[in-house]
Amino acid sequence: MSMDKVFQKVTDQIVAALEAGVDGSFELPWVRMKSVAINAKTGRRLVGISQLLCSMSMVEHGFETNKWLTMKQANELGGKIDKGSKSTLVFWLRPFLEVLVDGKKKLISPEGNQLHEAMEAGEPIIWSYRFAPYFNVEQISDLPDEMYEPVNQTLAHGLGDGFEPIQEAEEFVRMLQSSTDPLKLIHKGVSAHYAPGLDQVVMPQREKFKSELGYYSTIFHEIGHWTGHQSRNAREGIVNFDRFGSSKYAFEELVAELSASFKMAEMGLEREVREDHIHYIADWIKVLKNDPKAIFKAAQDAARAVRYVNKLVDEHQPALFESVA
Incomplete structure (x- = not known):
């Protein structure tokens, strides 16, 4: 199956879920520390x-x-x-x-x-x-x-020491970190996010996640946001971010989720699209209903995001082999 068909298959799966609607509420793929300010x-x-x-x-x-x-x-x-x-x-x-x-x-x-x-x-x-x-x-x-001292916090019941890295995904992220446009990645805190001002991806520690696929799904989602930086694909939702909940924000979230799904499928990690992610997108997609072509534009931008990171890694691979020859 060609990559274009893989992209289309994943897009169709998400579109169908969005159109059908998903009951339930969004749940982070890791267990957060629970606290109130x-x-x-x-x-x-x-x-x-x-x-x-x-x-x-x-x-x-x-x-x-x-x-x-x-x-x-x-x-x-x-x-x-x-x-x-x-x-x-x-x-x-x-x-x-x-x-x-x-x-x-x-x-x-x-x-x-x-x-x-x-x-x-x-x-x-x-x-x-x-x-x-x-x-x-x-x-x-x-x-x-x-x-x-922390207040009202319960530590995660995540994988802990049982986390087993998926080698291909680990290697891809590692090469992206040492590419000509190096990904800045740090592990800390309890929230995964991309910080445009610092141009870095922040992830909780691996052991905080409920599953290995949850971790990689999340990191590829945030890498999707990373490609929207002005120096890369210059997407409107990153370059000119306005506010959470806006149509621009909803569109960028959709691009990031699709790009994560594309990348996971490309690696043969054929995950079922998480209902909590779909519900999250479904909540925001309502503001995009005035543009019936938005889902298609998002899929195009997501494919472009994947092509960008793939190119960085592909360019880096020969240099790695040459350095050890």
Whole structure:
């Protein structure tokens, strides 16, 4: 079977799943450490959007501990913010009650039981966002030792020492790392992602994954994103990323997933397309329904991504043989 037919077969499989729809929710192929963002001094849980923002910051910086402090709190605890540290905005909602003062409406901050009583009475409550810059405890030196201890975390029930590398896939990634356009790959943290600003792929340690195929499916997905860099295939979703959940973001995710499927199939690793991946794409593909050709363009871009990495490795192979001759 030609590679074009292999690409078409995989594309048809994913398109059929998208059209049929898949029940269930997205599950990462490895077991993540479970934690919620908390204020390290008060022990209070951060709320709403702050959980997402702190999670994104942990992914970006590779933090392992989901504890946060304001600069003032850090100073009060004897800590010192590390030079060059980037803060994370933490938001909270502050309630206000509308009252009449001298015949004029005025907003006041509720005290004591005022908020509870107003809610019980069905009175209108106005909520206003407030925010402040917070720092992860790993960005702060000289805090008490207990501040650095992980919170609400359970270690992965992944493969552990039982991980058995798939030789062809391992060799391909290794050669990509030492090619003329070397892949920057690091293993740390609990989230797999491609960081365009640093132009690097970040993966959790292999033993965190539930299966070997889960690991390789994920790394080829992130390598797919890597090919979208300005210096490579210059895809819009990477070069001009706008926001999570946008049509541009959904399209780029589809390209990365297809490229991973193509590469796995090319290596003879004929995996069944994971339902959690399909559901993830299906959630985003809704925003692409205004363009019925989007799936085909995504498949073309994915094939181009695979051709790019294959060319790098093919060019590198003769040099390897020559060096040991």
